[in-house]
Amino acid sequence: MPKQLFAAGWRRYVLPFLLLSFLPTSLVFAQKDSQDIPSVSEATAIRGARIVQAPGRVIESGTIVIRNGVIESVGRRVDIPYDARIIDGDSLTVYAGFIDALTNVGVPESDDDNPTGSVPDRSNPTFERAGIAPQKDVRMHLDASDKSVASHRQRGFTAALAAPRGRMLPGQTSLVLLTGDKASDMVLPGTRPVLFEFEGAQGVYPGTPMGMMAQFRQLYREADRRMGVQAMYDANPSGLSRPPYDEVHAAFFSVIEGDTPIISFTSDALELRRALSLSDELGFNLMAAGLNQGFDVMDELMSRGIPTIVTLDIPDRPDWAAKADQDSLDQVLASYNDDTRTATFRDIEAEKRNLEAKQLVARTEFLTMPARFAEAGIPFAFTTYGLSVNVMRRNMMEYIANGLSEDDALSALTVDAAAILGLSNVMGSLDAGKMANLVVTDGNYFDKDSKVTIVFVDGNQHLTGDCSGSGCSDKFSWGN
């Protein structure tokens, strides 16, 4: 702005100082993004796109119309409403929005997640210090503006089971949509399992798996007894002492009644078996997430119909294996000797090689697990719990490289995840009447070069679809 010569003097000098005092507000306005552009249409049509309504149900060139957060119509020949915004879908593929069946998305880290510090009696710390907070409701801890929400969306996730952060019993999860300006916009009604992990408290009881199992049993049985006492008191309190109350035990009531499942996140077969045995012993409904080495427990999972949620966190590839070609890897795999009782200490090299082979076998077994689940007809969902969502697609591709079909992977991201979380009537496929959760890619999602260009969550468009220049507006590139 050029300075004026003949202009009134005082304003030129006073005004800057006046402006300075308004600065905080003007900065706030400057930060507003395009959400202040008014919406001009309630309907959006993506036409001429490849529409994957559900795994195996594909329209090669069709149109999908969404309005007010609901899929209005989808098909080969659909009349586009006069007031629809039109997105040309040539070269685009539309999928049902993906569902992450367990994640910390939208829950910012906090100092309260992991309380430390000394306590008077290490064998009897407070519940809070021991990481026992089943009453903690994730809905009170959601932040719609947390970066994780956008980065999850950029990978195609539209809904999730969000879990609070913590240790052994971090709290109660909630179904969330990955959209909205505030936490209450995100929350979906539905199942709200209580999360349980074998994550001991630091320096206090319970710090070991045995301690955690004992503590879990104790809490559960105390809660069970308290429910009985409370029922007696409610029926006729005359002459009875007031039953004790605390929110930790109270949080178990609906678990005991069978209304709320426990969702366990385990990182090996032993933990998974422990969780299963707790469920057997105490009789609560279990959802099993994580499932590293879940293949060892496959039969039991299947026979008991446990909802199964497979981690997308895979073991790192050993450095030497990354450099080796497929033939030599096959040779190493074939050379594995599972007879570990015979001492080979005389040949240290051979022992080292056998260990490497063992790692490779375990890793391969791990990576083939989803394929084996699919083969066995066990429906499963995926979880990114404890994992950077950046690597989610790359890791899923490893599963696919190890025998999981693209359709089964898509099922795990959409229709099966919806079924496991009780969302089948609103999510999981692109059918008229369902919630407008859509993922649009510029090609097959399972092709290495494809990008997520647009995501609709509850009808809200995220990402502009403009992928010219430095990549899609979110700067996300495939498989990073």
Next chain:
Amino acid sequence: MTLLLNLVLAVLMLLPQQQDQKARQGTYAITNARIETVANGTIENGTVVIEGDRIIAVGANVAIPAGAEVIDGTGLQLYPGMIDSGTNLGLNEVGSVDETNDTNEIGDITPHMSALTAVNPNSVAIPVTRVSGVTTVVSESAGGLLPGTAAVINLYGYTAEQMTAGSEMLILNFPQEPSGAAQGWGPQRSAQERKKGYEDAIAKLDEVFDRAELYDRIMTAYAASPAGKAEPVYAPEMDAIRPVLSGDRTLMLKVNAEGDILKAIDWVKERELPNVVFSGVSEGWRVADKLAEAGIACMVGPVLATPTRSSDRYDKAYANAGLLSQAGVKVAIRSGETENVRNLPFNAGFAAAYGMGQEEALKAVTLNAAEVLGISDDYGSIEVGKKANMFISTGDPFEPSTQILALFIDGFNVPMESRHIDLYREFLNRDEGRLQPMEVLPADN
């Protein structure tokens, strides 16, 4: 010279009696004046007849209607009222008093805000402005991407309806590409942050106009056959942009830097916007040929400014309007002022002196401005049938020594009263009781 001085004195002596005089419409004949018609050259010793709000006769030999109030213009000059193509007049009263400042609505996208409804007809700065021969101004809101519509107002009336000159323009603050060092207060942003901010702003601009086009398409389709259709979403912001898409309303695109001007030219072309003028254009001279080629008229100014770059000659801001005009761009001049819109003639005067020439500079504050603003059917020149906006002066209005003796707006003979003249008079005729200096009391009292 003596004659001139006498005239000025005579007018000044008349002032006290005029104090309570109201502006009046009627039949006026201004005779024997040198008439700058702007549209049709100069008429020496001519007569202009005003009846009601219109000019009904202009020429050397014009019959004066019976009953006309005759104003002898001997030795005086008659000009069409000057038009300032960019001010905040009527929207700001006292800069330091927030309650009196109404240029900036909260929000980035408020194209549905109309400056016309916010103009204070009783602003003290309006009579002050008239005194230098300005009859019409563009009053514009500021702040954000689309601050609202600017109003073209005549500087006389009690209500917005009385003041409007019949034209409004949609203001667009074109995003500014960051250059060189960080500017402004507060935490300094890195070059990347500023570049990102700029890219976001351009993307947002495009998104707004994409949505406006969609809105227009939906509304047009609904209006054509509403039967059986769900009622479309009403978005007042987008409704305000529609007439710009069709060309029914002018888009006033505010842009100054060379790079931004080039970008804006491309943007306007891509968007196929039929009716656009640029406002500000302080580096327009650098790309004058491009502007001329694009056929985009420019509201240039403020002229009384320092150059935009330290490497520029001292007079670039003065010469800008002339250089643009010589390149073939239609130029109107704006002061960019609030309480000093009265300096418009001096803005034009500097442009005239630094290469534009007196004639072109005069057009830039009269007929060209009226054409750019879309009000040339009624304003901008002294022609039969046009509204009577004009002033009588003792000479060239671009000269600071020239006095404006009388001024007509829509045929109203508006008295040359203002707060400045009130104060002038007050201090010429001070209260006798206070003429003597007050006794100075000892400091320790």
